[in-house]
Amino acid sequence: MEKSAFDLIYDTVRQIPEGKVASYGQIAELAGNRRWARVVGYALHAVPEGSGIPWHRVVKKDGEVFGGADSPGGKRQTELLRGEGVKFTDGRVDMKKYQWGRRRF
DNA sequence: AACATGACATAAG
DNA sequence: CCTTATGCCATGT
Numbered sequence: 001m002e003k004s005a006f007d008l009i010y011d012t013v014r015q016i017p018e019g020k021v022a023s024y025g026q027i028a029e030l031a032g033n034r035r036w037a038r039v040v041g042y043a044l045h046a047v048p049e050g051s052g053i054p055w056h057r058v059v060k061k062d063g064e065v066f067g068g069a070d071s072p073g074g075k076r077q078t079e080l081l082r083g084e085g086v087k088f089t090d091g092r093v094d095m096k097k098y099q100w101g102r103r104r105f
Numbered sequence: 106a107a108c109a110t111g112a113c114a115t116a117a118g
Numbered sequence: 119c120c121t122t123a124t125g126c127c128a129t130g131t
Binding site: 023042043044066074 | 110111112113114115
């Protein structure tokens, strides 16, 4: 069985350390192709609960959570990240300090 | 099997 | 900053 894009993406997301966040594009890039950003979104959307996938550590390139901090799910994601020590500002995570590794520069 | 949709990113205007 | 277009995979109808 060859690994599918989803498997690679899930594997990458699982490697995100606690207290850090990664952007969809970053996950896609680490998974193999940076154009999988969309696939990453769908993958997280299809993440079965209890899979051990820290989907809440994945945010948009701007650091905004899914749907926006105003969304019910976004609010939950924000709370989860905050519980790990990630501070939020204006509904966005401070990527400069909390982005996993750091792509670019 | 074909078409439309989706938790995005990037480039171009 | 916003809109439009393109790229990619899986799922639902």
